[in-house]
Amino acid sequence: xxxxxxxxxxxxxxxxxxxxxxxxxxxxxxxxxxxxxxxxxxxxxxxxxxxxxxxxxxxxxxxxxxxxxxxxxxxxxxxxxxxxxxxxxxxxxxxxxxxxxxxxxxxxxxxxxxxxxxxxxxxxxxxxxxxxxxxxxxxxxxxxxxxxxxxxxxxxxxxxxxxxxxxxxxxxxxxxxxxxxxxxxxxxxxxxxxxxxxxxxxxxxxxxxxxxxxxxxxxxxxxxxxxxxxxxxxxxxxxxxxxxxxxxxxxxxxxxxxxxxxxxxxxxxxxxxxxxxxxxxxxxxxxxxxxxxxxxxxxxxxxxxxxxxxxxxxxxx
Amino acid sequence: xxxxxxxxxxxxxxxxxxxxxxxxxxxxxxxxxxxxxxxxxxxxxxxxxxxxxxxxxxxxxxxxxxxxxxxxxxxxxxxxxxxxxxxxxxxxxxxxxxxxxxxxxxxxxxxxxxxxxxxxxxxxxxxxxxxxxxxxxxxxxxxxxxxxxxxxxxxxxxxxxxxxxxxxxxxxxxxxxxxxxxxxxxxxxxxxxxxxxxxxxxxxxxxxxxxxxxxxxxxxxxxxxxxxxxxxxxxxxxxxxxxxxxxxxxxxxxxxxxxxxxxxxxxxxxxxxxxxxx
Numbered sequence: 001x002x003x004x005x006x007x008x009x010x011x012x013x014x015x016x017x018x019x020x021x022x023x024x025x026x027x028x029x030x031x032x033x034x035x036x037x038x039x040x041x042x043x044x045x046x047x048x049x050x051x052x053x054x055x056x057x058x059x060x061x062x063x064x065x066x067x068x069x070x071x072x073x074x075x076x077x078x079x080x081x082x083x084x085x086x087x088x089x090x091x092x093x094x095x096x097x098x099x100x101x102x103x104x105x106x107x108x109x110x111x112x113x114x115x116x117x118x119x120x121x122x123x124x125x126x127x128x129x130x131x132x133x134x135x136x137x138x139x140x141x142x143x144x145x146x147x148x149x150x151x152x153x154x155x156x157x158x159x160x161x162x163x164x165x166x167x168x169x170x171x172x173x174x175x176x177x178x179x180x181x182x183x184x185x186x187x188x189x190x191x192x193x194x195x196x197x198x199x200x201x202x203x204x205x206x207x208x209x210x211x212x213x214x215x216x217x218x219x220x221x222x223x224x225x226x227x228x229x230x231x232x233x234x235x236x237x238x239x240x241x242x243x244x245x246x247x248x249x250x251x252x253x254x255x256x257x258x259x260x261x262x263x264x265x266x267x268x269x270x271x272x273x274x275x276x277x278x279x280x281x282x283x284x285x286x287x288x289x290x291x292x293x294x295x296x297x298x299x300x301x302x303x304x305x306x307x308x309x310x311x312x313x314x315x316x317x
Numbered sequence: 318x319x320x321x322x323x324x325x326x327x328x329x330x331x332x333x334x335x336x337x338x339x340x341x342x343x344x345x346x347x348x349x350x351x352x353x354x355x356x357x358x359x360x361x362x363x364x365x366x367x368x369x370x371x372x373x374x375x376x377x378x379x380x381x382x383x384x385x386x387x388x389x390x391x392x393x394x395x396x397x398x399x400x401x402x403x404x405x406x407x408x409x410x411x412x413x414x415x416x417x418x419x420x421x422x423x424x425x426x427x428x429x430x431x432x433x434x435x436x437x438x439x440x441x442x443x444x445x446x447x448x449x450x451x452x453x454x455x456x457x458x459x460x461x462x463x464x465x466x467x468x469x470x471x472x473x474x475x476x477x478x479x480x481x482x483x484x485x486x487x488x489x490x491x492x493x494x495x496x497x498x499x500x501x502x503x504x505x506x507x508x509x510x511x512x513x514x515x516x517x518x519x520x521x522x523x524x525x526x527x528x529x530x531x532x533x534x535x536x537x538x539x540x541x542x543x544x545x546x547x548x549x550x551x552x553x554x555x556x557x558x559x560x561x562x563x564x565x566x567x568x569x570x571x572x573x574x575x576x577x578x579x580x581x582x583x584x585x586x587x588x589x590x591x592x593x594x595x
Contacts, residue, residue: 031498032415032416032419032420032498033416034498034499035412035413035415035416035498035502036412036413036416036417036420036425038408038409038412038413039409039410039412039413039469039473040413041409042405042409042465042469043428043432043469043470046440046444046462046463046465046466046469047432047435047440047466049443050439050440050442050443050444050447051439051440051443053443053446053447054439054442054443057442057443064446110340113333113336113337113340114337114340116333118333118334118337122580122581123577123580124337124340124341125580125584126576126577126578126580127341127344127345127577128340128341128344129576129580129583129584130344130348130573130576130577131343131344131347133523133527133572133573133575133576133583134348134527134569134572134573134576135526135527135529135543135544135547135565135568135569135572136527136529136544137527137529137544137545137547137548137565137568138351138544138547138565138566138568138569139347139565139569141547141551141561141562141565142347142350142351142354142562142565144551145354145558145561145562146350150365151362151363151364151365151367153350153367156365156366156367185343185347188343189344190587193584193587193588194588196588197588242433242434245436246436246437246438248436248437248438248529248530249529249530252529252530252533253529253548253551267436267438270436270438270439271438274438274441274442275441275445275533275534280442280446283442284442284443287436287438287439287442288439290436290439291435291436291439294434294435294436295431295434298434
C-alpha cells in the first residue's frame with residue numbers, strides 16, 4: 001500500500017535506478033527516521049554506552065576509591081576458580097528450572113479454566129493477575145512474615161494437616177524451594193495469560209467435528225488444544241526463563257542470598273561484588289558473563305522453538 | 318469443552334465454579350492475610366496460633382506510617398521518578414514505535430527485545446559510577462534516567478504492536494493531500510493510537526513504580542522511593558509486623574487498584590509482544 005505512494009516520490013526525486021524494492025524501502029525509512037532518532041539517542045545513552053563501559057571495566061582491576069589498572073582477562077580467569085560463583089550458577093539453574101516448570105504447569109491449567117465462560121470473568125482475571133503486578137518488595141515482606149518458623153501462618157497451616165514445622169527461607173536446605181514457591185505464586189498468571197492468548201485463536205470447528213466423531217475431552221485436548229497452544233507455551237517458557245534467570249527483587253528482599261550463601265544466585269552475587277565490596281572490575285566481568293549466559297539460553301530456546309515449529313508444520317497433513 | 322466435563326449440567330457448573338475459586342484463591346488469601354497483618358496489634362500478630370479475626374483493629378498501624386518521618390517526601394520521590402520516567406518514555410517511545418511499525422524494521426524490534434533480556438544490574442555498575450562522577454547521586458535524576466531502561470522498551474514494544482494493527486489508509490490520504498510526515502503522525506496516527514498509548518502508560522507506570530533494584534543502588538537517604546523505603550524498614554527501622562505490613566500495602570495499593578480496574582488493558586499490553594510473534 002505505502003509502496004505506491006513512495007514510488008511517486010522516488011521518481012520525482014529522480015534518483016538513479018536502484019532495484020525497485022530497495023529504493024522503496026530506503027525512501028520509506030528516510031521519511032520515518034526522524035521519529036526514531038530521539039528514542040535511539042536515549043536507548044544508546046542508557047544501554048549501549050553503559051555496556052561499552054562495562055566491557056572496559058571488566059578488563060581492569062577497578063575498585064571504588066582504589067586501584068584502576070589494566071589486568072587483561074584476569075577477572076574472567078578468576079571467575080573460573082571462584083567457588084562462590086560456580087555455586088551461584090548452580091543455584092541460578094536450579095531456581096530457574098523449577099521457576100519455569102511450575103508456573104508452566106499451573107498456568108496452563110489455570111488458562112484452561114479461565115478460558116471458559118463464567119460470571120464476573122473480568123473481575124476474576126483482574127484478581128488473578130494481582131500477584132505479578134503487585135510491588136515485589138511489598139510481596140516479599142509479607143511472604144517473609146508468612147515463612148517465619150515460630151509465628152508464620154504457613155507452619156501453622158502445616159500443623160493443621162500434621163506436618164512438622166519447616167525452616168522455609170531460614171534454613172539452607174529449604175531456602176531455594178521456598179523462594180521458588182513465591183516465584184511460582186507470582187508468575188503463574190503470566191503463563192496463563194500467554195496460554196489464554198493461544199486458546200483465544202483456536203477456531204471452534206475442529207472441536208465440533210471431533211465431537212461428531214465422538215472424541216472425549218482428553219482426546220480433544222491431546223489432539224486439538226495441545227498442538228495449538230504449544231507455540232504459545234514455548235513463548236511462555238522463553239519469557240519465564242529470561243525473567244527467572246535475572247530474578248532479583250524477591251530473592252534479595254527475602255534472603256539477600258542467605259542463609260550464608262545458600263540462595264545466592266548470579267544476580268545476587270553480582271550485586272554483592274559490585275555494591276557491597278565495591279569491586280567494580282570483577283563485578284563487571286560477572287555482569288558480562290551473566291549477560292552472555294542469558295542471551296545464549298534465550299537464543300537456544302528461540303532456535304529450539306523454530307525447530308519444533310518447523311517439525312510441526314512438516315508433520316501437518 | 319476443553320477441561321474434562323461429563324455429568325449433568327449442574328455438576329459441570331459446580332466443577333467450573335470450584336476450579337475458578339481454586340485459581341484465584343492463592344491471590345485472594347495472600348492479599349487478605351496482608352490486610353489482616355496490617356490491621357492487627359502487635360500482640361495479635363505475635364500470637365500462636367495466628368489470630369485470623371482480631372477483636373480490635375489497629376488503624377494506628379496506618380496512621381504511624383503516614384505520620385512517620387519522611388513518608389510524604391518518599392512518596393513524592395516515587396511520584397516524580399515514575400512520572401518523569403513514564404512521560405519521557407512516552408515522548409520518545411510513541412514516535413519510535415510508530416516509525417518501527419511503518420518501516421517494518423523487525424531488526425530494530427529485536428534490539429528492543431534484547432534490552433528486555435539484559436539484567437538490570439548490568440546497567441547499574443556503569444551508571445552508578447557515571448552519576449557519581451557527575452555528582453548527581455544526591456538528586457532524583459539518576460533514578461529517572463535508570464528507569465528509562467525499563468519504560469522506554471515497554472512503550473516502544475507496545476506501540477509497535479499497536480501501530481501495526483491501525484489502518485494506514487487515512488495516513489496515506491493525508492500524505493497525498495500534502496501533509497508532512499509530522500502532521501500525518503500528529504493529526505492522524507496519534508489520535509487513533511490513544512488506546513495503545515493508555516496501555517503503554519499503565520504498564521510503564523506500574524513497572525517503574527514497582528522497581529526496586531535501581532533504587533537500592535542509586536538512591537540516597539533523601540532520594541529513596543517507596544519500595545526502597547519499605548525494604549529499609551525490614552532491615553533495621555521497624556520490627557513490629559503491623560506497621561510493616563501496612564507500609565507494604567500502602568506502597569502496592571495504587572498498583573492493585575489500577576490492575577483490577579484496567580485489567581483488560583494490562584492483559585492486552587503484557588500479551589501483545591508475546592502473542593505477536595507467535
